[in-house]
Amino acid sequence: MIRQVKTTLRCSWCLSEAPTLITYMGDSIVKMECQSCGHIYRISKASLYSSILSQWETRALTKPLRLAKEIKNHPSRFVLSFPFRVLTKPLRVTKELAQTYIKS
16 A cells, blocks of 8 residues: 655755655655655665565464454454455455555
């Protein structure tokens, strides 16, 4: 998921405190753009992909626990939604991967 946040930071290029647009992909910063001078600081693709892979690994390892909690807390909702989720999960993963690799 990509989101942008506007804030004020000191630009290392023009050395002024200026509005800055920070772009996140998941929990990782992808780039920061000074709105005053236009300088763009980009995060290397290797660092970005390493972070994304780490997030996917964490999500995969915690999925059984999250499903167990869902079964315990909302068994009827789980039973009703599970077949649909099994069918749509590959599409959702593909969409997320496409957004990650196309926009980075």
